[in-house]
Amino acid sequence: MISFDLGYLIVLPLLASIFSLISPIRVYIALAFSLLSFLLSVYSFLYTLRDNTPLYQWIGGWTPPLGIGLRLDGLSGFFLLMIGIVSLFVALYSISFFNVEYKRQGRFFWFFFFFLWAGLNAFFLSEDLFNLYVALEVLSLTAVILVALPGYKKAIKASLNYLFLSILASMFYLLGIAMLYANYGVLSMSLLSQKLSDTQEFIYALFPITIALAIKSALLPFHFWLPPAHSSTVAPASALLSSLVIKPPAYLMLRLWMEVLPKDKSLEYLSIVLSIMGALAIFIGSYYAIRQKTIKRLLAYSTVAQMGYLFIMVPLYYHGEILKEAVLQAFALQVFSHALAKASMFLSSGNAIYVAKRDELSYMPGFAHSHPFTFFALFFSGATLIGLPLSAGFVAKFLFLELSIKLGFFLHGGIMLLGSLLASLYVYPIWKECFSSHPTKFYDKPIPQLMEISAFLLGFLAFSSGMITGFLLEGIARG
Amino acid sequence: MIWFYYILAILLVIISLYHFIVARNYVKRLIALNILGSGVFLFFITTAKNTNTESPDPVPHALVLTGIVVAVSATAIAVSLILHLNKEEE
Numbered sequence: 001m002i003s004f005d006l007g008y009l010i011v012l013p014l015l016a017s018i019f020s021l022i023s024p025i026r027v028y029i030a031l032a033f034s035l036l037s038f039l040l041s042v043y044s045f046l047y048t049l050r051d052n053t054p055l056y057q058w059i060g061g062w063t064p065p066l067g068i069g070l071r072l073d074g075l076s077g078f079f080l081l082m083i084g085i086v087s088l089f090v091a092l093y094s095i096s097f098f099n100v101e102y103k104r105q106g107r108f109f110w111f112f113f114f115f116l117w118a119g120l121n122a123f124f125l126s127e128d129l130f131n132l133y134v135a136l137e138v139l140s141l142t143a144v145i146l147v148a149l150p151g152y153k154k155a156i157k158a159s160l161n162y163l164f165l166s167i168l169a170s171m172f173y174l175l176g177i178a179m180l181y182a183n184y185g186v187l188s189m190s191l192l193s194q195k196l197s198d199t200q201e202f203i204y205a206l207f208p209i210t211i212a213l214a215i216k217s218a219l220l221p222f223h224f225w226l227p228p229a230h231s232s233t234v235a236p237a238s239a240l241l242s243s244l245v246i247k248p249p250a251y252l253m254l255r256l257w258m259e260v261l262p263k264d265k266s267l268e269y270l271s272i273v274l275s276i277m278g279a280l281a282i283f284i285g286s287y288y289a290i291r292q293k294t295i296k297r298l299l300a301y302s303t304v305a306q307m308g309y310l311f312i313m314v315p316l317y318y319h320g321e322i323l324k325e326a327v328l329q330a331f332a333l334q335v336f337s338h339a340l341a342k343a344s345m346f347l348s349s350g351n352a353i354y355v356a357k358r359d360e361l362s363y364m365p366g367f368a369h370s371h372p373f374t375f376f377a378l379f380f381s382g383a384t385l386i387g388l389p390l391s392a393g394f395v396a397k398f399l400f401l402e403l404s405i406k407l408g409f410f411l412h413g414g415i416m417l418l419g420s421l422l423a424s425l426y427v428y429p430i431w432k433e434c435f436s437s438h439p440t441k442f443y444d445k446p447i448p449q450l451m452e453i454s455a456f457l458l459g460f461l462a463f464s465s466g467m468i469t470g471f472l473l474e475g476i477a478r479g
Numbered sequence: 480m481i482w483f484y485y486i487l488a489i490l491l492v493i494i495s496l497y498h499f500i501v502a503r504n505y506v507k508r509l510i511a512l513n514i515l516g517s518g519v520f521l522f523f524i525t526t527a528k529n530t531n532t533e534s535p536d537p538v539p540h541a542l543v544l545t546g547i548v549v550a551v552s553a554t555a556i557a558v559s560l561i562l563h564l565n566k567e568e569e
Contacts, residue, residue: 130542130545134545134549137549137553141549141552141553141556144556144560145556148560148563151563152567153564153567153568156560156563156564156567157564159560160505160557160560160561160564163553163556163557163560164499164508164509164512164557167512167516167550167553167557168499168512168515170549170553171512171515171516174519174523174546175492175519175522175523177523177542178519178522178523178526178539181523181526181538181539181542182526
């Protein structure tokens with residue numbers, strides 16, 4: 001396949017964000033650029049399928065340490081595809097959504113939407129710890145504004161708290177980078193991995209970096225900013241935040257543990273601590289999700305629980321060197337299935353709020369009678385979150401279970417199965433309300449077709465991609 | 480002499496962290512975060528001296544400059560959000 005400039009993956013959304021701010025025909029620009037960026041993501045994914053070696057490029061021909069290096073390998077190509085799919089469908093949904101609701105906010109939404117897309121692509125393409133910091137900041141600041149988008153007090157308060165924790169995390173991360181650079185003089189992950197072996201200093205740097213990543217990905221003791229932030233904004237923004245924005249820190253964690261950090265006794269303790277926090281996140285997140293009375297808060301707590309899976313497996317990243325490809329596949333598929341399913345669920349919750357004008361579960365319209373597309377969106381995405389057979393969530397959990405048995409972590413596998421059971425407990429009330437046909441709760445108001453179809457297609461893809469995982473994960477299997 | 484800067488940086492980080500946790504007022508917390516940032520930047524800049532050569536290492540300076548830009552934009556967003564919040568409350 002023809003090689004291409006990886007910079008386009010970042011420049012194209014950036015151009016779109018500027019055009020959509022200054023041009024009056026912003027909806028058409030948004031549509032055109034979403035399609036273009038999506039196609040470019042698909043192309044880069046297919047490129048990683050065909051090509052065995054990772055693609056390295058230096059922007060403008062400047063080599064590190066001064067220049068900025070970009071890397072495309074199987075794992076990042078897969079995540080580019082995930083970002084492309086979720087963003088495209090959220091864009092389609094938003095075109096219709098901001099046409100019928102929040103018209104004033106719709107004028108600014110596209111700017112931040114494309115900025116977020118550029119930041120995400122930049123994050124998954126960089127392999128330098130400092131470029132990752134810059135991309136992470138682009139992401140966080142855009143996400144903060146997306147939280148404040150509705151403009152009422154609750155949303156602004158949530159976004160301020162999110163912003164403060166986010167700045168705190170970024171300062172911790174920078175502190176860690178300073179320590180690493182002072183000791184080793186490099187920040188590229190591939191160079192660091194060669195220099196770290198047989199040294200001890202990196203442990204002190206790892207603490208602030210781990211705390212920063214835990215705050216940004218809402219790991220348990222730092223999860224409290226997430227539910228208000230993700231539940232108080234408009235549906236398309238919630239979908240982006242919950243499915244895409246919190247994944248990059250976890251991905252960086254995986255890269256660090258699998259590819260950079262050497263074997264060390266104290267790292268083993270840290271991996272156990274992280275996995276305990278992940279397990280607690282699964283239990284406590286699910287518990288609060290079960291207790292919620294409003295659909296968006298339920299989904300936000302479910303995100304806390306689902307992120308727990310990525311951290312409970314940290315000992316597997318640490319010990320799984322012999323099965324590296326399998327670990328990467330399991331991680332990638334868990335992130336992918338959650339991203340698609342959670343985006344579909346948040347978009348569907350937007351449909352429910354559009355019809356009922358409130359977000360309590362007991363006011364949810366009986367979608368199974370009135371709006372079958374939204375019902376099926378909720379059904380497929382819920383099934384993926386639980387991990388029912390055939391879905392992508394099922395394959396991801398199956399891969400994790402297989403790994404934990406192979407590597408001897410039976411407890412971790414068991415907690416994950418329990419998490420699946422808890423997920424079914426919080427997805428069930430949503431399904432139940434879809435069948436309620438009490439006259440006062442039965443709403444016939446039509447939902448714009450684009451909103452229904454895009455939510456449905458995302459859910460359907462989340463479910464059905466479980467059947468083509470062989471194709472999807474081929475690029476990662478080759479390394 | 481170099482230790483003076485390290486101790487100053489660590490003091491700044493600890494003091495501002497304490498105030499960030501204790502303060503309830505949004506503006507106070509924002510100021511605490513900015514001081515925290517200054518502490519981290521000072522720490523990073525001080526490491527540039529550590530290379531045992533005559534001239535300091537330029538890379539930390541470039542990185543800190545980027546860090547300052549990020550901190551300034553974050554502060555701008557925070558201030559505008561606080562202003563909006565006060566407008567809503569009136």
